[in-house]
Amino acid sequence: MSKPSLTEEIKEFHRGKKKWTPILIVLGVLGLILPVIPGVSLLFLGFVLLFPREGERFIKRIHQSVNLDRD
Numbered sequence: 001m002s003k004p005s006l007t008e009e010i011k012e013f014h015r016g017k018k019k020w021t022p023i024l025i026v027l028g029v030l031g032l033i034l035p036v037i038p039g040v041s042l043l044f045l046g047f048v049l050l051f052p053r054e055g056e057r058f059i060k061r062i063h064q065s066v067n068l069d070r071d
Contacts, residue, residue, distance in 0.1 A: 021049040 004012070024046035031039020048055030 017049050021046050024049065 024042050027037060028039045028041075028043030028046055031037030031042055033039075044055075
């Protein structure tokens with residue numbers, strides 16, 4: 001059994017991402033209604049999978065605001 005190439009690993013990741021994104025978003029919406037499921041965090045994860053650049057920018061802003069509060 002040989003190790004898959006990097007290209008194959010990237011393709012597999014994208015296929016898996018496409019499967020998990022709608023599931024996370026649906027669970028996030030349900031979580032906004034049901035108190036047992038953490039809705040906001042699941043919605044955030046789903047949208048980060050859909051829009052990775054915007055998610056990265058948002059996380060950087062959070063880190064910057066946390067660091068500014070400590071100064």
